[in-house]
Amino acid sequence: MFETLTDRFDDIFTRLRGRGRISEADLDQALREIRLALLDGDVHLDVVRELVNKIRARAAGADLAKSLTPAQQVLKIVGEELTAILGGEPLRISYASMPPTVVLLAGLQGSGKTSTAAKLACWFRAQGRHPLLVAADLQRPAAVEQLRVLGRQVGAAVFSAPTDPVDVARRGVAEAIRVGRDVAIIDTAGRVSVDAALMEEVRSVARATSPRYTFLVLDAMTGQDAVATAVAFHEALNLDGAILTKLDGDARGGAALSFAKVVGRPIAFVSTGERVDDFETFRPERIAGRILGMGDVLSLIERAEQTEDGDGAGRVKDRMRSGRFSLEDFYDQLQRMKRLGPLSGIVGMLPGLPKEMRNAPVDESNVTRIEAIIESMTPAERDDPAIINGSRRSRIAAGSGTKPAEVNDLLNRFREMQKLMRSSGMMAGARPGGRRDKRKGGRVTPARSR
Amino acid sequence: MRVRRHRGEETVRRAEPAGAGAPSADGSPGRSRLAARLDRTRQAVAPPFGRIRGERVDEATLDELEETLLLADVGPRATGRILDALRDRVGRGALGAAPGSLVEAVRAEIEGVFSREDRALRISEEPPSVWLFVGVNGVGKTTTIGKVAAQQVARGRNVVIAAGDTFRAAAGDQLASWAERCGATFVRGADGADPSSVIFDAVGHAVARGADLVLADSAGRLHTKANLMAELRKVRRVADRPPGKLCEVLLVIDATTGQNGLVQAREFANAVAVTGIVLTKLDGTAKGGIVLAIREELGVPIKLVGIGEDADDLVAFDPADFASALVGE
Numbered sequence: 001m002f003e004t005l006t007d008r009f010d011d012i013f014t015r016l017r018g019r020g021r022i023s024e025a026d027l028d029q030a031l032r033e034i035r036l037a038l039l040d041g042d043v044h045l046d047v048v049r050e051l052v053n054k055i056r057a058r059a060a061g062a063d064l065a066k067s068l069t070p071a072q073q074v075l076k077i078v079g080e081e082l083t084a085i086l087g088g089e090p091l092r093i094s095y096a097s098m099p100p101t102v103v104l105l106a107g108l109q110g111s112g113k114t115s116t117a118a119k120l121a122c123w124f125r126a127q128g129r130h131p132l133l134v135a136a137d138l139q140r141p142a143a144v145e146q147l148r149v150l151g152r153q154v155g156a157a158v159f160s161a162p163t164d165p166v167d168v169a170r171r172g173v174a175e176a177i178r179v180g181r182d183v184a185i186i187d188t189a190g191r192v193s194v195d196a197a198l199m200e201e202v203r204s205v206a207r208a209t210s211p212r213y214t215f216l217v218l219d220a221m222t223g224q225d226a227v228a229t230a231v232a233f234h235e236a237l238n239l240d241g242a243i244l245t246k247l248d249g250d251a252r253g254g255a256a257l258s259f260a261k262v263v264g265r266p267i268a269f270v271s272t273g274e275r276v277d278d279f280e281t282f283r284p285e286r287i288a289g290r291i292l293g294m295g296d297v298l299s300l301i302e303r304a305e306q307t308e309d310g311d312g313a314g315r316v317k318d319r320m321r322s323g324r325f326s327l328e329d330f331y332d333q334l335q336r337m338k339r340l341g342p343l344s345g346i347v348g349m350l351p352g353l354p355k356e357m358r359n360a361p362v363d364e365s366n367v368t369r370i371e372a373i374i375e376s377m378t379p380a381e382r383d384d385p386a387i388i389n390g391s392r393r394s395r396i397a398a399g400s401g402t403k404p405a406e407v408n409d410l411l412n413r414f415r416e417m418q419k420l421m422r423s424s425g426m427m428a429g430a431r432p433g434g435r436r437d438k439r440k441g442g443r444v445t446p447a448r449s450r
Numbered sequence: 451m452r453v454r455r456h457r458g459e460e461t462v463r464r465a466e467p468a469g470a471g472a473p474s475a476d477g478s479p480g481r482s483r484l485a486a487r488l489d490r491t492r493q494a495v496a497p498p499f500g501r502i503r504g505e506r507v508d509e510a511t512l513d514e515l516e517e518t519l520l521l522a523d524v525g526p527r528a529t530g531r532i533l534d535a536l537r538d539r540v541g542r543g544a545l546g547a548a549p550g551s552l553v554e555a556v557r558a559e560i561e562g563v564f565s566r567e568d569r570a571l572r573i574s575e576e577p578p579s580v581w582l583f584v585g586v587n588g589v590g591k592t593t594t595i596g597k598v599a600a601q602q603v604a605r606g607r608n609v610v611i612a613a614g615d616t617f618r619a620a621a622g623d624q625l626a627s628w629a630e631r632c633g634a635t636f637v638r639g640a641d642g643a644d645p646s647s648v649i650f651d652a653v654g655h656a657v658a659r660g661a662d663l664v665l666a667d668s669a670g671r672l673h674t675k676a677n678l679m680a681e682l683r684k685v686r687r688v689a690d691r692p693p694g695k696l697c698e699v700l701l702v703i704d705a706t707t708g709q710n711g712l713v714q715a716r717e718f719a720n721a722v723a724v725t726g727i728v729l730t731k732l733d734g735t736a737k738g739g740i741v742l743a744i745r746e747e748l749g750v751p752i753k754l755v756g757i758g759e760d761a762d763d764l765v766a767f768d769p770a771d772f773a774s775a776l777v778g779e
Contacts, residue, residue, distance in 0.1 A: 223708020
């Protein structure tokens, strides 16, 4: 399992505390780590090169001083550069003045086009639209049937015909007009970009239907090939963006960065699970940390912000940053997360969680046990778990219907989480109290808020 | 549908060359099909791929080789290992100075990771053998099973296909279509049925019909989902129950997959003891370099390669061909 980038950074920069400047040698080493992390994260080699050079230029010239350690400084720059590439102009769906708004989906075999078509239909319905699904994949056996079943699930009609993809697409749009649907989503067959005939075919589909949006459906686990594929499809279809699928896996998703950088179009949507509503618009900051292997600390904070009132959100953020994040706060976060939706997607965002916990069932029953354990603690114990000795542990276990070992387990993992929150470069702030601060001047000023 | 009992003398599980259906592991139709597909890629793909220009034994050529390997998804660590080994040889003067010797050395290094014996697909002398196909979503399990069924039927085997993907909409229909085309028997359950029970039924069916081989499909699943991996472990246990002989657990990996392919292989191997890899979609621009790390770190052999969507687009894995394609020759 890969160490997180922050772990490795901590190693490099441990020696540097107390110095105000980062030497070229140390910067080189840090950049090697970043390069490795990005390549491990499946970012395309050319994009990695360009990024590393840019980060080097910014870090070398930067006035590494007062409020940030060198590690934090460099990580902050890395995060900003990634977000800049992934951010750009977000895609806001607008609708054709003369319906239907045609959306064309293209991509390699197995990327998730058919599932995405259904999810898009579901998404459009939630926006108050009335989509028609057009099943223009006549290549794969039972692809039309698959879309029909999915269409029933999401409440969208499906059009197809046993002719040819171009004809189906054209007639599908005509059908949308005929039955008054304002969105037509065209699913096409998967194809490899080196198949000239099939690339010409999808061009013909586009010519016949004049889509308002053409999306490349891109599997999050795609490696270096993301660029070759994206470039080929972009040249053929003039893509408006990509839809990144299977983000509920643990692929780091560097393909998203490569796409955004090389094609210069945004990631429009992401698919985060197997259900039809596991579909959302893309938020760049979420994937930046994931690509680096850092987990998604930012998102955690952001979600806390979204669901809490202004005051509360700021409080939690500060507590996370300063390392005072307590079990009480964790419990509150769990409650908030429950309101946000199924936990599996969200736990994937918690950094530094041991893989077993991250992948292991963060199903509801597990969270219930965690909640029960915390509920059985006294406020003092939640505030300072260090006081939990054997007898307290037994009492907590008995009270929550769990075993002392489980209580121990939770406390260990929580400690790890706290440690990572403190040392994460994304959240500059006070150093943990236990470490001696050798920085010149001694005082640590809080980071400016993002 | 041709029905012929498979007869053999041995009583132990016997290995046979893979790419079953192609005349032999080295049979021309299989190779020329692969060559044609690779040519198509070579012609279509302009620089920046195939970047090795240097012929001399120097650092510049090593850099180009590093690029080539990284772009093929070999991954930074495995690439580093290969180049370190090479630098070591260069340093010791163990490499000739002939033009192209660095490239050839890398090619040989890659080929050496694999073994030609790897690609054998095991079949039991006491039928029915069971081959279980597993993998994450969208890699090509169902299409691969369709191809394997067609090729096995073509060589005279009595094949039963078990529609073990009871989750995906119309997965059964997709597989039924393949079965119909090649004349294999098809066993399915209701939508949402327990996949283990479908496979169990299929094995029973195979026994009753005297079939040689059961090809069991499974639903695509991300290895990050603990409950689905638990379900898969159960599927494997049931597939391994007598009278069926579970001879192969084949993990299907998409050639476009990046470093996550190694994670997939590790997780699936831990869960269900994978016996071999099927590397699919090698007919595109992706090189599938991640299987190098999979073979090296996990010891899982690569058995089959998928190069298209037709029944004939499945060939035995050839280490020499693979290595040449990786270095862009």
